[in-house]
Amino acid sequence: RKEVEQDPGPFNVPEGATVAFNCTYSNSASQSFFWYRQDCRKEPKLLMSVYSSGNEDGRFTAQLNRASQYISLLIRDSKLSDSATYLCAVNIFGADGLTFGKGTHLIIQP
């Protein structure tokens, strides 16, 4: 079983729509969670940290469900510039570094 799993997509979404995707993690000891955005042939950049109470940053909302071991990312009023690959990452207490999913490819269509 993979440690962090994401639906690779692609998700094709019309501009202005709302899109959501999940990321599941296998290790219940996981302590911290993140969403990164990666543009084509670029480095991943932090989008949001995910806190137990959920958090919102403008059009982006991240949620954590510890019982079901997944995190989610919701993008409202999607823009063409939101097209990218979204990586979730998990830090396991006692381990070093982050474990990443393979990413979900999002395409916003005009």
Add this chain to the structure above:
Amino acid sequence: SQTIHQWPATLVQPVGSPLSLECTVEGTSNPNLYWYRQAAGRGLQLLFYSVGIGQISSEVPQNLSASRPQDRQFILSSKKLLLSDSGFYLCAWTSGQGIRNTIYFGEGSWLTVV
């Protein structure tokens, strides 16, 4: 503010040739440093991490090695490259202060082994 740079940005190397990628972090002291690799169709794979000068932990056995000669410098090396070493190599850092600390990446180095 903290910055991280790595170089070279792209390189094409023949099989069997050596490799050296360098990464430098500025604006912070005693960072945790990481080397990740992202191969085509695969996720980010942690290769090495370092919590201090001369301290290297290897996550994946392979023909690569890492060194940390200075607090803010992290080097990825190979004596003989394989075709399977091709990929996008990313250096990253974190402050190491607790489990919520975020990892930040350098610009990446594209390696093609031919």
